């Protein structure tokens with residue numbers, strides 16, 4: 001256990017720091033935080049450039065509507081501890097933000113409360129002898145991949161550069177996952193500031209239950225992770241790229257995806273398939289549809305592994321030898337950012353052997369797209385395969401993660417809905433309800449976990465985990481008075 005600043009903060013509160021009820025709780029917290037941490041680490045001015053950048057940098061633009069009472073920029077676990085204790089004393093709401101890519105309201109945003117922006121905590125290291133890497137929570141994964149490349153290594157994380165480290169707490173699906181498991185499976189030690197303000201090290205040896213809950217159960221439930229120590233992995237040149245197909249190939253591509261998910265023999269080969277719907281007229285012919293395949297082989301020669309995809313006529317083929325940072329920056333950056341806007345995620349999970357439910361899912365998605373023209377700027381439907389090699393690799397490390405991943409192959413389907421800006425609240429709510437109904441209508445495979453990272457706020461993915469009651473107990477142990485449960489957003493443990 002690390003010495004905390006509990007005593008220090010206790011003394012300071014007795015030295016005249018405000019608990020005034022004349023201020024709102026957010027304003028009280030901010031006044032106290034400015035005193036405790038100094039102006040350099042707290043911004044209460046919505047016109048301050050740093051405040052503006054934090055407030056605007058959300059992948060779901062609707063989160064930027066909310067106005068924090070102040071934004072705190074900790075540089076250490078001690079700062080986070082002081083912030084949590086001051087927030088607790090004031091009774092204010094708060095949010096913890098890393099990369100700001102979670103689309104759910106109040107998961108990493110807050111209105112009239114304290115936003116803890118972890119962006120200044122961006123230390124990182126690599127130990128060539130132990131091959132362990134460390135990183136603080138403030139970097140994007142793109143920055144981490146760039147950094148570790150100099151050692152011929154990488155860490156597991158998401159498939160796009162801009163995503164933040166909260167992705168690893170939600171599991172973290174990587175192109176390398178079929179070989180090594182989820183990003184969270186590579187955790188070896190986590191420095192965590194508990195809801196009490198205490199700073200602890202969670203690992204298989206100490207606070208093992210906390211370590212378990214934090215591997216795939218999502219962020220902001222049990223505390224704030226201030227440092228990750230993870231197993232790094234070797235990386236060299238990869239044969240990778242995008243294939244872009246137009247609508248007339250969509251059924252052929254689905255067949256190729258199905259065959260890959262069922263029969264791919266090589267864990268070094270990885271795919272993500274994104275079906276895109278544009279708001280242009282459809283005329284019942286899927287004329288508004290394009291398909292963007294991401295094909296990645298961890299090595300220079302993929303042999304025939306992607307032949308089923310390359311033999312389908314395509315519009316564009318960018319397959320070539322690439323570095324890992326280049327792979328993570330495909331496709332062309334403007335496409336990667338295309339969906340930044342007023343958008344939400346939802347997720348489904350399906351088996352892929354003797355089960356056609358993922359085909360029903362794409363059918364339901366197409367029907368919805370056709371009958372709801374005008375209600376979206378962009379729709380995407382992603383196949384995120386979970387092969388058996390992934391679940392084997394996951395379960396072989398530290399007894400498996402919080403999902404206790406059942407044997408693959410199965411597939412997560414990630415849906416993104418981007419709504420037009422400026423919709424009335426009533427229209428927005430109606431579109432969201434209709435979209436959720438469409439996803440729900442397909443149903444999910446029993447006994448498989450929904451992916452925390454792709455889930456809508458009302459899907460409560462943790463309840464689909466076989467470990468849910470264990471996670472509830474861990475939550476009750478580390479957040480005994482419901483400070484996090486009541487004062488910040490996140491998954492319900494009710």
Ligand SMILES: Cc1cc2nc3c(=O)[nH]c(=O)nc-3n(C[C@H](O)[C@H](O)[C@H](O)COP(=O)(O)OP(=O)(O)OC[C@H]3O[C@@H](n4cnc5c(N)ncnc54)[C@H](O)[C@@H]3O)c2cc1C
Pocket residue numbers: 059095096097098099100101102103107108118137157158159160162163164165166167168169170171172173174218219220221223224225226336453454489490
């Ligand atoms: C364009 C895009 C691409 C994506 N690609 C992938 C992918 O390839 N693989 C994948 O697995 N996921 C992917 N995701 C999903 C992504 O993993 C989740 O949205 C994740 O929550 C984002 O983490 P973040 O740090 O960027 O977001 P944030 O919104 O900042 O954080 C997410 C959640 O974690 C909490 N949190 C963050 N850091 C901490 C911490 N240190 N301690 C405690 N709680 C914390 C936050 O409070 C919040 O609830 C993608 C998302 C987008 C938008």
